[in-house]
Amino acid sequence: MPSPPTGIVLNADDYGLSEGIDEGILRLLGAGRLSGVSVMSTAPLWPAHAAALRPFAGAADIGLHFALTETPTERTELRRNGRAFTFGEVQRLAWLRQLPRDVLVDELTRQWTRFVDAFGQQPAHIDSHQHVHQLPRIRGAVLQFVRQLPAGQRPYVRTCFDRRSVIWARGGDRTRALAFSWAGTHLHNSLRRHGLRTNDGFSGVYDFRPRDGYRPHFQGFLRGVRETTILICHPAMPDKETPGDPIAAARAIEFAYLAGQEVLADAAAANVRWGRFAS
Numbered sequence: 719m720p721s722p723p724t725g726i727v728l729n730a731d732d733y734g735l736s737e738g739i740d741e742g743i744l745r746l747l748g749a750g751r752l753s754g755v756s757v758m759s760t761a762p763l764w765p766a767h768a769a770a771l772r773p774f775a776g777a778a779d780i781g782l783h784f785a786l787t788e789t790p791t792e793r794t795e796l797r798r799n800g801r802a803f804t805f806g807e808v809q810r811l812a813w814l815r816q817l818p819r820d821v822l823v824d825e826l827t828r829q830w831t832r833f834v835d836a837f838g839q840q841p842a843h844i845d846s847h848q849h850v851h852q853l854p855r856i857r858g859a860v861l862q863f864v865r866q867l868p869a870g871q872r873p874y875v876r877t878c879f880d881r882r883s884v885i886w887a888r889g890g891d892r893t894r895a896l897a898f899s900w901a902g903t904h905l906h907n908s909l910r911r912h913g914l915r916t917n918d919g920f921s922g923v924y925d926f927r928p929r930d931g932y933r934p935h936f937q938g939f940l941r942g943v944r945e946t947t948i949l950i951c952h953p954a955m956p957d958k959e960t961p962g963d964p965i966a967a968a969r970a971i972e973f974a975y976l977a978g979q980e981v982l983a984d985a986a987a988a989n990v991r992w993g994r995f996a997s
Contacts, residue, residue, distance in 0.1 A: 727779060728753050728754065732952060734767060754781065758788075781843030782841040808856075875909055879902040954966070954973055
């Protein structure tokens with residue numbers, strides 16, 4: 719008897735950031751091609767586009783994409799000259815321990831509240847834009863925030879942690895995947911130690927330059943996945959690219975693949991299915 723398929727979360731990031739991203743994610747949700755979405759609650763389109771996402775709350779994990787870059791933050795300590803920090807700036811300040819934890823908790827609380835106010839229910843999970851929640855000080859703020867919630871209302875927290883052997887076997891951008899996994903190890907271990915839910919596997923990392931199309935990358939992403947592995951993607955409608963978006967071309971290519979039939983064949987060949995977070 720064949721073994722049952724492995725259930726993983728196929729999660730699309732960046733909802734709320736642009737019209738093309740939101741429409742692409744909604745179309746894929748409607749076709750049953752996604753089982754998770756991460757929302758940027760400080761993005762300009764979030765309040766207006768929350769209602770369109772609400773009907774999928776029972777079929778997909780709708781969570782918070784905590785953002786300290788690219789979208790506005792309320793606390794001046796998290797801005798430079800009135801503009802959002804770049805990833806490099808956040809990374810430097812985090813490693814220098816110059817981001818106050820109380821400020822970070824306050825900003826996470828604000829983004830959580832903006833999500834709830836527009837969506838009508840709490841996020842199923844927390845992750846972050848450009849994986850900044852894995853950095854020093856920020857990961858402590860995320861842990862503190864989740865632990866202070868009532869036990870029955872705590873979301874799962876996504877990390878980029880995965881086993882090195884699995885990352886190596888997948889091929890692709892191993893250097894980037896290993897770096898993200900290393901950055902997520904401390905948070906992953908802390909969540910486990912405190913009995914908080916987190917994924918046991920992470921996939922979807924590449925350089926956003928799909929020279930031979932997205933399919934070969936995705937086939938690699940499916941290697942070595944386990945229950946609760948989260949595979950991230952960044953789809954958007956091909957004809958609605960956002961000016962200045964550095965990965966706009968990759969978003970369109972991802973959408974075309976995920977909306978087509980090849981992804982179903984590749985999932986079946988790998989004995990994988992999409993589902994909500996299992997534990």
